[in-house]
Amino acid sequence: MAETGVLLVHTExxxxxxxxxxPGAGNALNGELVDALVAYFEGLRExxxxxxxxxxxxxxHFCAGLDLNPDAFGPQERTPRSIWTLQRRIxxxxxxxxxxxxxxxxxxxxxxxxxxxxxxxxxxxxxLSEDAKMNAAYIKIGLxxxxxxxxxxxPRLVGTSVAAEFLMTGRFMQAxxxxxxNLASAVVSREALPEAxxxxxxxxxLTSPLxxxxxxxALNVSVDASSLEAVMALEDRHQSLLAMTEDAQxxxxxxxxxxxxxxxxx
Numbered sequence: 074m075a076e077t078g079v080l081l082v083h084t085e086x087x088x089x090x091x092x093x094x095x096p097g098a099g100n101a102l103n104g105e106l107v108d109a110l111v112a113y114f115e116g117l118r119e120x121x122x123x124x125x126x127x128x129x130x131x132x133x134h135f136c137a138g139l140d141l142n143p144d145a146f147g148p149q150e151r152t153p154r155s156i157w158t159l160q161r162r163i164x165x166x167x168x169x170x171x172x173x174x175x176x177x178x179x180x181x182x183x184x185x186x187x188x189x190x191x192x193x194x195x196x197x198x199x200x201l202s203e204d205a206k207m208n209a210a211y212i213k214i215g216l217x218x219x220x221x222x223x224x225x226x227x228p229r230l231v232g233t234s235v236a237a238e239f240l241m242t243g244r245f246m247q248a249x250x251x252x253x254x255n256l257a258s259a260v261v262s263r264e265a266l267p268e269a270x271x272x273x274x275x276x277x278x279l280t281s282p283l284x285x286x287x288x289x290x291a292l293n294v295s296v297d298a299s300s301l302e303a304v305m306a307l308e309d310r311h312q313s314l315l316a317m318t319e320d321a322q323x324x325x326x327x328x329x330x331x332x333x334x335x336x337x338x339x
Contacts, residue, residue, distance in 0.1 A: 079094050093130035125175055135182055136188065174290065176277055202263040
């Protein structure tokens with residue numbers, strides 16, 4: 074168990090469970106937690122032994138958004154430059170989440186507001202507790218509803234009409250609605266949430282390490298690709314590369330021998 078105080082990291086073989094640990098503050102994002110999340114997700118690019126990440130939180134809420142206490146980020150001038158600098162500091166989290174090669178499964182309970190909503194959106198799979206609720210809270214405090222990637226992630230995940238509904242109103246999306254619009258993969262009881270990711274993790278760990286990394290890479294590129302031909306050109310390159318690996322040969326043997334593959338990431 075690695076611990077920074079506000080962020081806990083527990084390694085279970087090729088899986089890491091990363092836990093937001095400011096339960097008394099609803100896991101709101103202060104300077105320390107922001108910097109810890111940036112360091113963790115940026116560091117994953119060099120840690121190929123970690124194959125899957127589960128992002129979760131201690132306490133009643135997943136993440137209440139930005140900590141609005143005056144001391145949360147130290148002294149701040151109310152100038153465009155200082156606010157822009159803070160914006161960029163926080164935004165690094167979500168870019169790092171998409172650029173890290175590991176799939177991220179978010180387990181969301183209670184409230185996920187503002188930047189907490191974006192933590193869920195930037196993950197690859199979302200599993201919600203029955204009491205989960207998420208919103209783009211920014212518009213409720215006189216700002217635009219589009220912040221921390223919300224205007225990028227949400228329409229790509231649920232379509233522009235549903236995205237407009239929530240970004241323009243700041244309404245909470247309850248767990249049932251999130252499941253109905255395919256934003257959530259599952260909704261479970263709060264008690265079942267800690268184990269809810271296990272079946273997804275198990276399936277991912279049955280894939281080849283490079284195959285899983287390149288799948289996330291291809292999805293990231295394809296969502297903004299200019300054409301079908303551009304997407305298929307990338308897929309062709311990935312498949313040609315992977316077909317020549319030792320792991321692909323091992324996968325074929327394991328299939329015919331009716332056993333689990335023994336991958337070596339080669």
